Amino acid sequence: MTALNSKILVDSIEASDPVGPVLVSMGASVTGGTFTINGNANFSSGIVTATQYSGTSVNVSGVLTASSFVGSASNMTSLPVIDNGKAIAFTLIG
Numbered sequence: 215m216t217a218l219n220s221k222i223l224v225d226s227i228e229a230s231d232p233v234g235p236v237l238v239s240m241g242a243s244v245t246g247g248t249f250t251i252n253g254n255a256n257f258s259s260g261i262v263t264a265t266q267y268s269g270t271s272v273n274v275s276g277v278l279t280a281s282s283f284v285g286s287a288s289n290m291t292s293l294p295v296i297d298n299g300k301a302i303a304f305t306l307i308g
Contacts, residue, residue: 229236272278
């Protein structure tokens with residue numbers, strides 16, 4: 215199914231069920247603007263790409279990549295760890 219080039223201009227989108235979420239079954243893109251989420255966001259599958267995230271916490275299951283991370287990472291858990299000997303060998307090998 216090929217989507218036509220169409221445009222919808224709105225100030226807000228609300229679910230038809232007052233306690234339910236807005237469902238976007240074919241995907242969504244925000245270009246040249248800001249996508250603001252007030253509350254929790256659940257991305258259950260697929261790929262999420264963002265150039266910047268400002269928030270208090272991120273829960274990730276799987277792979278998280280970034281061009282940089284800010285903070286001490288002191289509260290990160292379940293990270294794979296290697297012993298000092300392997301770390302030194304990797305450093306020397308390059």
